[in-house]
Structure formats: C-alpha cells, structure tokens
Amino acid sequence: MTTTDRASTKERLLDAAAELFYRDGVSIGVEALCRTAGVSKRSMYQLFASKDEVLAASLERRAPGYAAQLAPAEGEAGTPRERILYVFGQAEKLSAEPGYQGCPFLAALVELKNPEHPASLVARRAKELLQEAFRVQAELGGARDPEFLARQLMLVFDGASARAGARIETLDGLTTATVTTLLDAAGVA
Amino acid sequence: MTTTDRASTKERLLDAAAELFYRDGVSIGVEALCRTAGVSKRSMYQLFASKDEVLAASLERRAPGYAAQLAPAEGEAGTPRERILYVFGQAEKLSAEPGYQGCPFLAALVELKNPEHPASLVARRAKELLQEAFRVQAELGGARDPEFLARQLMLVFDGASARAGARIETLDGLTTATVTTLLDAAGVA
Numbered sequence: 001m002t003t004t005d006r007a008s009t010k011e012r013l014l015d016a017a018a019e020l021f022y023r024d025g026v027s028i029g030v031e032a033l034c035r036t037a038g039v040s041k042r043s044m045y046q047l048f049a050s051k052d053e054v055l056a057a058s059l060e061r062r063a064p065g066y067a068a069q070l071a072p073a074e075g076e077a078g079t080p081r082e083r084i085l086y087v088f089g090q091a092e093k094l095s096a097e098p099g100y101q102g103c104p105f106l107a108a109l110v111e112l113k114n115p116e117h118p119a120s121l122v123a124r125r126a127k128e129l130l131q132e133a134f135r136v137q138a139e140l141g142g143a144r145d146p147e148f149l150a151r152q153l154m155l156v157f158d159g160a161s162a163r164a165g166a167r168i169e170t171l172d173g174l175t176t177a178t179v180t181t182l183l184d185a186a187g188v189a
Numbered sequence: 190m191t192t193t194d195r196a197s198t199k200e201r202l203l204d205a206a207a208e209l210f211y212r213d214g215v216s217i218g219v220e221a222l223c224r225t226a227g228v229s230k231r232s233m234y235q236l237f238a239s240k241d242e243v244l245a246a247s248l249e250r251r252a253p254g255y256a257a258q259l260a261p262a263e264g265e266a267g268t269p270r271e272r273i274l275y276v277f278g279q280a281e282k283l284s285a286e287p288g289y290q291g292c293p294f295l296a297a298l299v300e301l302k303n304p305e306h307p308a309s310l311v312a313r314r315a316k317e318l319l320q321e322a323f324r325v326q327a328e329l330g331g332a333r334d335p336e337f338l339a340r341q342l343m344l345v346f347d348g349a350s351a352r353a354g355a356r357i358e359t360l361d362g363l364t365t366a367t368v369t370t371l372l373d374a375a376g377v378a
Contacts, residue, residue: 023302024302025216025300025302027214027216101302102299106299106351106352106355107299109351109355109357110291110295110296110299110300110351110354110355111214111299111300113212113213113214113290115355115356115357120355124355124357127357128357148363148366151358151363152363152366152367154348154352154358155344155345155348155349155352155358155363155364155367156344156345156348157348158347158348158351158352159343159344159345159346159347159348159349159351160344160348162295162298162299162347162348162351163295163343163344163347165299166295166298166299166304166309166313167304168298168304168313168316168317169340169343169344174337174340174341174344175344177337177341178341178344178371181370181371181374182367182370182371184374185370185373185374
C-alpha cells in the first residue's frame with residue numbers, strides 16, 4: 001500500500017471500529033469489522049497486530065472529540081461550578097440522542113473485564129482525564145477536598161452514563177441536580 | 190432425562206452460566222458454557238430454547254441471593270437512613286472481593302446493548318427492585334421527593350459498581366459519604 005492508501009485504510013477501519021464496537025460491543029468479529037470498513041483482513045493485519053489493537057486505536061482516536069463535546073470551549077467564561085455543571089448538562093443532552101449507549105470508554109471497560117487489555121488502558125486514561133478536569137475545577141472553586149469531590153462526580157457521571165445507555169434511566173436534570181447537591185456540600189460556591 | 194436428571198442438569202448449567210457470564214461477559218459461547226457445566230449441547234437445548242434464555246434464567250436465579258447480600262436482614266432494627274446506608278456499605282465490601290466485576294445485572298445491561306433481550310428484562314427488573322427498596326426507605330425516612338432520591342441513589346450505586354468492577358476506583362467509604370450528603374440534602378434524618 002502507498003502511504004496515502006495506508007492512511008485512508010486505517011481511517012476507514014477506525015471509523016468502522018468505533019461505530020461497531022459502540023453499537024454492538026467489543027465482541028464484534030474481525031470479519032464484520034473488515035466488511036463494514038470495506039477493508040481486507042490482509043490489509044487490517046498489515047496495519048494492526050490484532051483486533052484488540054484496532055479497538056484500542058479506535059478509542060484513542062475518539063477520545064479528543066468526546067472530551068470536546070463535554071467541556072466548555074477554551075476561554076469561555078464561567079465559574080468552576082458552572083464549568084463542572086456544564087459537563088453534566090452536555091452529558092444529559094448526549095444521552096437523549098438516538099443510538100446513545102453510554103460513555104464509550106466506560107462501556108469498553110465493563111465489557112472487556114480486563115484492566116490490562118490495550119483498549120482498557122486507553123479507556124482508563126480517558127476517564128482519568130475527565131476526573132482530573134473535575135479535580136482542577138473543584139480546586140479552583142474552593143472545594144474542601146477536590147480529589148474526593150472529583151471521585152464523587154465520576155460516580156455520578158458513570159452511573160448516569162451506564163443507566164441512560166442501558167435505557168433504565170432518563171436523565172432530564174437528574175445529574176445536574178445531584179451534582180449541585182455535591183458541589184454545595186463540598187463548599188464549591 | 191428423568192425429572193431429577195433434568196433438575197440437576199439445569200442447575201449445573203445455570204451455575205456455570207452465572208460464573209462464566211459474570212467473569213467473561215455475555216458473548217461467551219454455547220461450547221464453553223456446556224463444557225464448563227459438563228452438559229451436552231443436546232441436553233442444554235432440551236432445557237432452554239437458546240443461550241439467551243440460559244443467560245436470562247441464570248440472572249433470574251441469582252437475583253434473590255444478590256438482593257439478600259445487600260439488604261439488612263428482615264426485622265433487623267435500624268432507621269430508614271441506616272437501612273439505605275447499609276446497602277452501600279455492603280456493596281463496598283463486595284467490591285473488595287477478588288473476582289468482583291461490578292453488579293452482574295448492570296454489566297449484563299451494558300454488554301447486551303438491547304433492552305428487549307430476555308436477560309436485559311431480568312436485569313432491569315432486579316435494578317427496579319433495588320430502586321423501589323430505596324424509594325420505600327426514602328419515604329419512611331421523610332425524604333422530600335422519595336422517587337427522586339431513589340434515582341440519585343441508583344446513580345451512585347451503579348456508578349460505583351461499574352467503576353470498581355472495572356478497577357478504576359476503590360470505594361473505601363466513597364459511596365457511603367456521597368449517599369450521606371444526598372440523604373442530608375433530601376431531608377432524611
């Protein structure tokens with residue numbers, strides 16, 4: 001393959017992987033993946049050592065866009081409290097979209113059941129980045145224990161994502177009200 | 190098969206299913222399931238229409254024991270607030286056990302990605318029973334909005350289960366502290 005071919009094949013594979021793994025789960029087979037991507041298995045194995053590596057790379061590629069969907073725009077005004085609540089407001093909006101199945105990183109972690117899987121490491125890192133963003137805002141907002149508050153916010157975030165993704169909850173203000181209570185109790189004005 | 194044979198075959202299958210589905214996920218195959226159970230595929234299909242039905246039945250069978258692990262014993266003293274906190278204390282203890290992979294019902298829902306799957310219906314029911322138990326105690330404890338508080342408690346419960354099960358959180362008092370804050374804010378004395 002030429003360099004351009006390689007790049008486009010890789011992109012098609014990662015797009016298909018992101019879509020299929022999210023929709024159907026991590027047990028999706030190499031056949032279905034390559035068929036959807038319109039890529040031969042031979043080409044896939046020229047680019048990736050295994051399906052696990054494709055899954056990890058597809059999550060890695062998705063992470064920045066996912067984070068950008070949740071976060072307030074760089075330089076946008078707002079108190080730390082508002083910035084934290086913004087994330088939950090965005091997550092609630094996303095959860096109402098058709099095809100929503102929860103946070104793709106949490107879903108991968110739950111499904112893989114192996115913290116050492118290459119895709120679990122990518123997913124874990126994505127969750128850590130969100131937790132760290134919460135911790136920074138909690139600290140700026142004067143939380144008594146910013147690390148603890150960040151962990152609490154992740155509980156709510158992931159509980160909401162799993163429940164809304166599984167269609168056993170509809171968020172409509174549930175997480176923002178819960179987070180408001182936690183921010184109040186932690187002293188974030 | 191005699192009636193006794195049928196009962197014992199069924200039990201072996203459901204035990205193996207509960208263990209394998211929990212440990213490895215819902216995509217585990219019929220071969221592996223029957224091998225672990227020491228049951229022929231023919232016998233399995235005499236008892237169940239499909240692997241999906243085995244999964245549903247194994248979750249159904251597990252539900253009462255799981256609920257009993259979490260709930261205070263019938264007739265045990267304790268205020269509604271204590272009874273709610275007891276559940277989270279128990280869940281934290283369970284999450285520290287080797288092989289813990291989170292709530293089996295939430296995991297099944299996340300993995301199956303299909304709310305109409307027979308096992309999703311069983312899992313959903315198990316989650317609804319816990320939410321209803323929270324709602325009853327919230328009402329007895331004088332919560333301003335018992336239904337809303339119960340939904341908040343489920344967010345915390347499921348977020349904690351998913352995160353601890355995926356080994357990205359260690360609970361050690363995290364959920365009980367969070368629930369204490371939510372109970373205070375809801376007016377449960």
